[in-house]
Amino acid sequence: MANVGDLFYDDLYPVNQDAETADPNTRAFLLEVVKILLDFISKTNDRNEKVLEFHHPIEMKKKLDLALKEDPEPVSQLLEDCKQALENQVKTGHPRFINQLSNGLDIVSMAGEWLTATANTNMFTYEIAPVFILMEHECLGKMRDIIGFQKGDSILAPGGSINNMYALMIARHKLYPQHKKHGMRAIKGQLIMYTSRHHHYSVSGGAAAIGLGTENCVQVPCDDKGRMIPVELERLITRHKSEGHLPFFVNCTTGTTVYGAFDPINSIADICEKHHIWLHIDAAWGGGLLMSRKYRESKFKGIERADSVTWNPHKLMGTLLQCSTLHVRESGLLISCNQMSADYLFQTDKVYDVCYDTGDKVIQCGRHNDIFKFWLQWRSRGMSGFERQIERLMELTAYQVRRMKEEGEKFYLLNDEPECTNVIFWYVPERLRPRQCPQYETRDWQLELGTVTAKLKGKMMSEGSLMVSYQPLGMLPNFFRSIISNQAVGEVDIDFMLEEMERLGKDL
Numbered sequence: 417m418a419n420v421g422d423l424f425y426d427d428l429y430p431v432n433q434d435a436e437t438a439d440p441n442t443r444a445f446l447l448e449v450v451k452i453l454l455d456f457i458s459k460t461n462d463r464n465e466k467v468l469e470f471h472h473p474i475e476m477k478k479k480l481d482l483a484l485k486e487d488p489e490p491v492s493q494l495l496e497d498c499k500q501a502l503e504n505q506v507k508t509g510h511p512r513f514i515n516q517l518s519n520g521l522d523i524v525s526m527a528g529e530w531l532t533a534t535a536n537t538n539m540f541t542y543e544i545a546p547v548f549i550l551m552e553h554e555c556l557g558k559m560r561d562i563i564g565f566q567k568g569d570s571i572l573a574p575g576g577s578i579n580n581m582y583a584l585m586i587a588r589h590k591l592y593p594q595h596k597k598h599g600m601r602a603i604k605g606q607l608i609m610y611t612s613r614h615h616h617y618s619v620s621g622g623a624a625a626i627g628l629g630t631e632n633c634v635q636v637p638c639d640d641k642g643r644m645i646p647v648e649l650e651r652l653i654t655r656h657k658s659e660g661h662l663p664f665f666v667n668c669t670t671g672t673t674v675y676g677a678f679d680p681i682n683s684i685a686d687i688c689e690k691h692h693i694w695l696h697i698d699a700a701w702g703g704g705l706l707m708s709r710k711y712r713e714s715k716f717k718g719i720e721r722a723d724s725v726t727w728n729p730h731k732l733m734g735t736l737l738q739c740s741t742l743h744v745r746e747s748g749l750l751i752s753c754n755q756m757s758a759d760y761l762f763q764t765d766k767v768y769d770v771c772y773d774t775g776d777k778v779i780q781c782g783r784h785n786d787i788f789k790f791w792l793q794w795r796s797r798g799m800s801g802f803e804r805q806i807e808r809l810m811e812l813t814a815y816q817v818r819r820m821k822e823e824g825e826k827f828y829l830l831n832d833e834p835e836c837t838n839v840i841f842w843y844v845p846e847r848l849r850p851r852q853c854p855q856y857e858t859r860d861w862q863l864e865l866g867t868v869t870a871k872l873k874g875k876m877m878s879e880g881s882l883m884v885s886y887q888p889l890g891m892l893p894n895f896f897r898s899i900i901s902n903q904a905v906g907e908v909d910i911d912f913m914l915e916e917m918e919r920l921g922k923d924l
């Protein structure tokens with residue numbers, strides 16, 4: 417066989433169909449790619465390696481060779497391209513990448529994603545994805561059991577934002593089915609939906625997407641922990657009904673994006689029941705806590721009363737991106753809402769039971785296989801392993817709060833009782849600590865910390881040693897939000913985060 421680097425794409429399967437050469441060529445190429453992936457995995461888990469090599473976009477463009485040329489590149493160049501891509505990628509599985517809700521690199525789930533790519537099938541029919549469709553049934557059925565839906569139906573979509581929008585569409589279809597054929601004019605009155613002020617922006621985005629208009633996505637006031645205030649919700653619903661509007665949907669967030677706050681499910685469910693309003697629970701982030709009996713009991717009382725639930729395994733459970741699920745209490749609504757019965761796909765006279773076909777339940781037709789990597793990961797842990805994993809993340813969160821309190825004035829906790837693994841805080845440089853700062857805890861002091869926060873994040877990225885997300889929210893200027901969802905994180909990384917922030921930030 418020629419040197420693998422001298423091969424071209426047409427020396428490999430599927431272009432080359434001469435198995436005698438194609439098979440060894442393809443294996444040799446793929447084995448070289450796997451070596452590159454394995455090196456990246458080792459570096460991702462090596463604390464001596466940087467989280468990232470940051471370059472501004474213009475610099476990065478100059479550094480990379482991304483040109484698409486007239487002639488094919490040899491395998492040697494393709495392998496260099498693979499190395500270049502990973503060398504310049506942020507290691508989101510690194511134990512010091514605590515920047516996003518989805519952090520980490522779960523190896524079993526990743527192996528599942530490798531197989532998924534190799535199987536390369538579409539999930540719209542059982543016909544071409546029999547095993548994976550049955551795995552969806554197994555996983556989604558267990559998730560509905562955990563939620564407490566007796567029957568119901570579920571789907572996977574390309575993220576929590578799409579699933580939140582599906583919930584809106586299904587709610588509207590349930591309450592106003594004439595809309596599907598006749599459009600909004602068939603609904604006599606203005607539909608109004610409700611969510612907390614700390615909601616994920618996809619909920620108001622869904623209002624725009626389905627034609628309600630964001631002005632009809634009413635944001636309900638929250639308490640100081642970021643939780644929706646039920647009495648405010650009922651006050652708004654009552655007022656809108658007296659104005660002749662049609663309140664039809666409430667989004668209850670369990671695990672808000674920034675604070676990690678949990679809206680009070682039962683109180684909100686009581687209001688929805690009283691006013692015959694659809695209750696959706698956006699558990700995209702917090703849903704992972706359902707895998708722990710302790711947290712299922714303490715944080716999700718009443719979830720079984722919901723009409724729909726969004727739950728993203730790719731967040732707190734560490735399944736690889738993307739894996740986002742929607743669960744609907746009432747069977748048949750998904751398909752009734754979205755069915756278009758495309759004859760070329762969803763023939764009703766198939767040799768098998770067509771209820772196993774899924775494409776007509778969603779608006780997207782082609783659907784990626786997001787289940788195998790989740791099923792394999794779940795298979796590797798069982799419920800007991802996932803329960804231990806989730807409870808460990810919450811233990812580490814408690815450790816982080818304890819350590820920040822021990823560090824005294826260096827860290828200003830905005831919430832010292834986090835409900836999820838979100839810890840929100842300011843790092844306080846020496847000049848802004850109480851003894852040196854007469855304006856301590858004034859508005860100007862907060863604004864100054866907002867500026868320090870952005871600068872400190874910039875220093876972290878330039879150093880490449882740590883990544884912690886920040887954002888303003890409401891009246892609060894920038895503040896840090898650390899997220900522990902990566903199974904690689906240990907107490908040593910939390911200690912490092914505090915020390916590194918002090919090292920990089922004390923003179924800011």
Ligand SMILES: O=C(O)c1cc(=O)cc(C(=O)O)o1
Pocket residue numbers: 515516517518519616673730731885
């Ligand atoms: O899937 C994620 O990692 C994700 C989704 C969000 O909407 C928001 C965030 C985030 O704020 O980190 O992360």
